[in-house]
Amino acid sequence: MESVSRVFSNRFVVLGIRIVLGIVFISAAIGLRFEVETLKFVFEFEKSKIAHPGGFAEAIYNYRMLPYWAINLMAIVMPWLELICGILLIVGVFWRGSALMIGVMLAVFIVALSSALYRGLDISCGCFTIDDGGHTIALDLLIRDILMFAGAAIVVTRRKGEIVLAGRN
Amino acid sequence: MRPLVTATAREALIVTIAAAALGIGMNALREDRIPLIASPEDFAVSTKAELIRIEDARRLFDEGRAVFIDARSREIFVRQHIEGALNIEPTSNVANLGWLSQTDSYLITYASSTTQGQAGVVADRLIEMGCTNVYVLRGGFEAWLEAGLPIEESR
Numbered sequence: 001m002e003s004v005s006r007v008f009s010n011r012f013v014v015l016g017i018r019i020v021l022g023i024v025f026i027s028a029a030i031g032l033r034f035e036v037e038t039l040k041f042v043f044e045f046e047k048s049k050i051a052h053p054g055g056f057a058e059a060i061y062n063y064r065m066l067p068y069w070a071i072n073l074m075a076i077v078m079p080w081l082e083l084i085c086g087i088l089l090i091v092g093v094f095w096r097g098s099a100l101m102i103g104v105m106l107a108v109f110i111v112a113l114s115s116a117l118y119r120g121l122d123i124s125c126g127c128f129t130i131d132d133g134g135h136t137i138a139l140d141l142l143i144r145d146i147l148m149f150a151g152a153a154i155v156v157t158r159r160k161g162e163i164v165l166a167g168r169n
Numbered sequence: 170m171r172p173l174v175t176a177t178a179r180e181a182l183i184v185t186i187a188a189a190a191l192g193i194g195m196n197a198l199r200e201d202r203i204p205l206i207a208s209p210e211d212f213a214v215s216t217k218a219e220l221i222r223i224e225d226a227r228r229l230f231d232e233g234r235a236v237f238i239d240a241r242s243r244e245i246f247v248r249q250h251i252e253g254a255l256n257i258e259p260t261s262n263v264a265n266l267g268w269l270s271q272t273d274s275y276l277i278t279y280a281s282s283t284t285q286g287q288a289g290v291v292a293d294r295l296i297e298m299g300c301t302n303v304y305v306l307r308g309g310f311e312a313w314l315e316a317g318l319p320i321e322e323s324r
Contacts, residue, residue, distance in 0.1 A: 053196055054203045058220050058307065061207075072207040076196045081188035088184065096173075097180020104181075123219065159173060 008154050015163045017151045018089045021102055024148065025086030029079045033128035047129040049079035059126030063112050081105065089155070092164025096156055103152035106145050113142045218292035221277055221304035223312045229275050230318070236272065240280040240291040241310070251279070251310065252319040259290040263298060270299040279306035279313070 007013055027033065031048025034041055049056040057075035060066060066074065082105065085098040109127075116123060116137055124132045125141055196202045229235035230251075237254035239246045246256040257263065257278075269276060276295055280287040288305045295303045306313065314320065 050195075053192075053199075054201060055222055057203060057207065058222070062219050068208060069206045072203050072205055075203065076205065077185075077189045077192040080192040080195070081185060084184055084188050084191070094180040094184055096177045097182075097184050100177055100181045101184055156177065 009158070011163055014155060014158055018092075018095060018099070018155055021099070021148060021151055021155070022086040022090035025082045025089070025102060027086075028128050029083035029086065031129045033132065044129050047131065049075070049126070049130060050083065052130050053079070055130035056126060059124060059130050062123040062126075063116050063121070065112055065115060078105070095164065096158070099152050099155035103149060103156055106149040106152060109145045110142065110149060113137055113145065117142065217296045218278070218289065218303045218305050220307045221275075222307050223316050223318075226277055226304075226306050226313075227316065227318055229277070234273075235275045235277050236269070237306075238276060238278045238291060238295070239310070240278050240287040245281075247323055249310075249320055249322040251313055252321050254279075254321075257291050257294075259287050259294070263294060267298070269295060270301075274302070276300055276303045277306050278303070279309050281309050281311060285309050 029048065029050050031044045031046070031051065032041060033044075045051055047055070053072070053075045056079065057072050060071050060075055081101060085102050085105075088094045088098040089102065113125070117139065122136050124130075124135065125137045126132065127141065193205065196205075226235065226237075230237070237251040239250045239254045239256045240259060241250075241256075242258060243256055246254075250256070257266070276292075278288040278292045278295070279285075285305065288309065292303050292305050308315075
């Protein structure tokens with residue numbers, strides 16, 4: 001257990017986690033997704049959440065969890081939050097606060113996905129593009145989000161000594 | 170420990186405010202901006218079917234992979250409807266429409282933008298009949314009309 005804790009307190013490991021989380025969240029905002037069937041990256045900015053708040057609002061609506069007044073606000077703000085947090089996490093400015101917000105977003109995704117899977121909804125995730133290439137939600141997405149949440153938690157709880165490109169540590 | 174928690178919370182708040190400002194600002198600059206606060210009419214059309222955007226509906230129409238179902242009254246339907254659409258009102262008898270559950274096409278229901286609930290009711294009935302790939306056209310017939318897409322009308 002102690003050796004595990006030592007691995008996760010290694011600053012290069014933490015930097016690795018920040019870079020991975022940062023890339024995932026930037027991709028999610030701008031419409032870059034990995035297609036498992038073809039093992040290729042697909043970049044569809046025109047279908048991205050940032051370029052299409054209306055489409056993203058529909059993806060959020062399809063979860064049938066949020067009150068109406070909150071749907072569009074979330075669709076408008078969340079992609080930018082993903083983009084900004086992703087960039088800051090990699091660069092190392094406000095990285096702890098960014099990791100916290102990424103953790104909060106992942107917690108929201110985990111609750112939403114679990115609830116949608118429990119209710120048997122056949123909807124697109126709205127994770128990386130507004131329709132995720134026609135893929136619908138499944139358990140693997142939930143596992144992916146839980147792993148990323150653990151990564152964000154590791155980063156947030158780091159106290160000092162992190163590698164940053166700019167600003168104070 | 171406490172200063173670190175405070176600093177982290179402050180960073181998170183700043184990041185969130187920046188994202189909100191950017192998001193709201195960029196949305197305001199868009200031609201197809203969405204209102205900050207959604208109303209039920211924007212979404213609440215069906216308990217089971219998803220909404221489909223006009224761009225996607227158009228693509229399926231062009232590819233011949235969609236059957237459009239007009240959920241408005243017969244009288245309004247006859248006057249003007251999406252090219253090739255069927256008319257199924259919420260109260261219509263659907264007993265002879267079993268073939269719809271056999272088709273591979275997307276079934277897209279619509280009504281007028283202010284009576285989208287009717288499209289939702291028809292979509293739900295189709296799903297209950299065993300149809301899959303049932304969607305409700307976002308914005309209804311008016312959105313189709315505004316986009317300048319093909320319609321049929323009586324003269």
